[in-house]
Amino acid sequence: MTAVRVLDSEALAEGARAVVEARGRSLAVVRLRGSVFAIDNICPHRGGxxxxxxxxxxxxxxxxxxxxFDVRTGEGFFPQGVNVARFDVAERDGGIWVELP
Ligand code: FES
Incomplete structure (x- = not known):
């Protein structure tokens, strides 16, 4: 796994979400109640x-x-049992870093 800086921290306000590309993946990054989460951006249904x-x-x-999908876990809420990948996130040096394979 490699930590990749995907955004400046100040670019993601509370309650905001962003689409970023990193290491050949498209990610949805969300800040919620002070924490940042990252899941696969591409919906397993038809690619939304x-x-x-x-x-x-x-x-x-x-x-x-x-x-x-639950941004904390990538687990499907509707429909249940259909999940997307989630990735560990850290904030440091003014940036948002995502652990990617
Ligand atoms: S493409 Fe996401 S719900 Fe259909």
Whole structure:
């Protein structure tokens, strides 16, 4: 695993989400209640971009057909049993770093 700086911390306000590309992956990055989370951006249904969807609590809704994932774990809330990858995140030196394979 390698830590990759994907954003400046100040670029992600509380409650905001962003789409970033790193190491050949598209990631949805979210700041929620002071913590930052990163999951795969690409919806396993038909490829919608989760990072462009609505955030309600810990649930990020795909903008295409409203499948929904918990940003803390990548677990599907609707439908359950369909998950996306989640990645460890750290903030340091004014940046947001994601651990990627
Ligand atoms: S593409 Fe995400 S719910 Fe259909």
């Amino acid at each position: 971009e989760l990072g462009l969807g609505d955030l309600q609590g810990h649930h990020l809704y795909c903008p295409q057909h409203a499948w929904c």
